[in-house]
Amino acid sequence: MTASPLTGIDHVAVLVRDIDxxxxxxxDVLGIPVVGDDVNAAANVRLLYLDAGNMxxxxxxxxxxxxIADALAKRGEGLHHICFQTQSIDIxxxxxxxxxxxxxxxxxxxxxxxxxxxRPNGLIMELTELEEVES
Amino acid sequence: MTASPLTGIDHVAVLVRDIDxxxxxxxDVLGIPVVGDDVNAAANVRLLYLDAGNMxxxxxxxxxxxxIADALAKRGEGLHHICFQTQSIDIxxxxxxxxxxxxxxxxxxxxxxxxxxxRPNGLIMELTELEEVES
Numbered sequence: 092m093t094a095s096p097l098t099g100i101d102h103v104a105v106l107v108r109d110i111d112x113x114x115x116x117x118x119d120v121l122g123i124p125v126v127g128d129d130v131n132a133a134a135n136v137r138l139l140y141l142d143a144g145n146m147x148x149x150x151x152x153x154x155x156x157x158x159i160a161d162a163l164a165k166r167g168e169g170l171h172h173i174c175f176q177t178q179s180i181d182i183x184x185x186x187x188x189x190x191x192x193x194x195x196x197x198x199x200x201x202x203x204x205x206x207x208x209x210r211p212n213g214l215i216m217e218l219t220e221l222e223e224v225e226s
Numbered sequence: 227m228t229a230s231p232l233t234g235i236d237h238v239a240v241l242v243r244d245i246d247x248x249x250x251x252x253x254d255v256l257g258i259p260v261v262g263d264d265v266n267a268a269a270n271v272r273l274l275y276l277d278a279g280n281m282x283x284x285x286x287x288x289x290x291x292x293x294i295a296d297a298l299a300k301r302g303e304g305l306h307h308i309c310f311q312t313q314s315i316d317i318x319x320x321x322x323x324x325x326x327x328x329x330x331x332x333x334x335x336x337x338x339x340x341x342x343x344x345r346p347n348g349l350i351m352e353l354t355e356l357e358e359v360e361s
Contacts, residue, residue: 095257099268099279103238103308107347116346120322122230143310144234169348171303173238173277192256211251212242213304 096183097175101219102140102147106163110139110152117141123139125147129199134159138199149174149199172206180205183218197224205214231318232310236354237282239274241298241306245274245287252276255317258283264334269294273334284309284334307341315340318353334357 093110107113109190118141126147135155141148151171154180162171177183180203184193193206198204201223207216242248252258253276261282262275269330286306288295297306311355312318315338319328321355331338336358342351 097256100238100281100283103230103235103305105347112271113227113347116344121232122321122345123232146235148235148308168350170238170308173283180356209251209255212240212248213302214240216330 094178096179096186097218098178099176100146101176101221103147104149104171104217105169106148106166107152107158107168108163110137110150113150114139117148117150127200131199133196134198140200141215172217174204174217174219176221179220180216180218180220180221198213231312231314232353234311236283236309236356237284237306238306239284239286239306240304241294241301242285242287242303242353243298245272247283248285249274252283252285258331262335266304266334268331275335285331307352309339309352309354311356312353313355315353315355 118125121224123141123143125139126142129138131138135153135157136159137152137154142148151159153163180195184205188208193205193208195203195205198219202219203224204217204219207218241286253260258278260274261277264273266273270288270292271294272287276285277361286294288298306315315330319340322341327342328343330338330340333354337354338359339352339354341360
């Protein structure tokens with residue numbers, strides 16, 4: 092077994108049509124507090140962060156065309172991806188997807204992020220660094 | 227906002243056709259160690275537990291008819307459900323699904339477990355107590 096560059100799971104993302112309509116169940120029934128509300132303009136998505144204790148539940152909703160709007164049209168609402176924490180995305184890509192062209196961008200919460208090219212068993216996997224990028 | 231009976235996320239489940247075929251990606255590429263391998267005979271599923279640091283990734287695979295075989299046939303492989311930790315399933319059901327008939331059973335790792343009747347945005351939610359049931 093390799094030493095893993097992954098240090099834990101940052102969030103699990105739930106794809107929803109309308110965050111404002113979905114949110115009350117999570118906050119008022121489950122009692123999970125909101126800790127962030129962000130927009131990724133490049134991806135045309137709104138990202139809502141709920142603190143589930145040991146990790147975050149992210150509600151993601153499209154407001155324009157892109158991969159998330161496509162996923163919503165194709166699969167409907169529901170679990171979409173998991174996001175691993177790593178100290179260095181560059182090292183993680185070298186270890187987990189050597190030789191692959193992986194697009195690293197500044198995602199929600201002003202962090203460096205990427206999606207892994209592999210989708211074992213249809214599992215979509217994101218990586219994120221915990222440290223915010225200086226803006 | 228209500229005080230939540232949920233204390234964190236125990237695991238995220240990935241539905242796979244064949245655990246033995248899927249496992250090497252998780253252990254050898256991602257470097258995530260196996261911490262449990264269980265059978266739920268009542269549900270006709272094998273449950274493989276991987277320690278992702280702050281929580282567990284569960285691979286679930288059917289070996290006979292049931293809800294998991296149905297889900298695999300209908301949706302294919304991929305993310306299936308999230309499981310919240312709670313100190314008391316009975317209190318959690320009273321709080322989160324008052325008046326509902328919820329079947330509590332002994333699931334993987336010899337723990338009391340149930341699935342919530344609500345599926346907001348198609349999200350399947352399990353609850354589990356951390357303490358093992360005495361056998």
